[in-house]
Amino acid sequence: MKCDKAGYVSDKAQYLDAYFWEKIKLYMHLFFCEFCREYVKNNTKLSEAFVRSDLKTMTHNDKQKLKKTLYEEMLKEN
């Protein structure tokens, strides 16, 4: 496994989307590659930050409603 592939698998693993064999190959690669170990460490830290922040987004429907309200108001103004 090369470093760029290891990066993608590490990302997939953060979302629990990596296959078993991909993970085995990743761990084997990490054993020898310090650069990728650092990437995985930072990648995990990033995922933890997202979990801790409990970030919320407005739903698509809410955004559409908001856009509609704004649009109608803009029409009134013009």
Place this chain on the structure above:
Amino acid sequence: MKSLSPSTHYLNPNLWVDKHSDYLFNYTIIRVSDPEIAKDLISETFLAGLKSKGNFKGKASERTWLIAILKRKIIDYYRKVNSKKGKSEVRINYFDKESEINWLEEKVSDPYLKNAEDRIKNQELGLAISACLDTLKEKQAQIFIRKTIDQIETETICKEFNISASNLWVIIHRARKEMARCLKENWF
């Protein structure tokens, strides 16, 4: 014609929802703890912004200006809530003697208070992440948010954006690298 300084900012109400609604939503939720009220306050903020856009001088960014309006809306909201006299509510859950004994102990070791500092830190982290999301390209940010925050299945996102799974992972990889860089500069 008057020349404008390079730092002059402009308002573009057509893009307010796409560019600022998620950030303002998180900003408001921290302060009012209710998603429905947060949505109403953001809607009021945008409408007030639209009405007073003539007052915008371009010295602050569009978002800073909208936040200033939102802050006033939040203060107004609390004023209104506090002015509703006689509607305050005291909840007492202790009806028998046995549970009454535990009352003081529970109040002293209130986990809510104990974790208040952590909570504030995490909420600030949320705003830092939100600001870093703005540094991503529009489509990249949308896909990253769908996958990371909304936790949508890969297949669904691929269909939604008409991209292949490998394409999605390339986009996610680039976005994660950019987010890590931005947060390293501004948070970690």
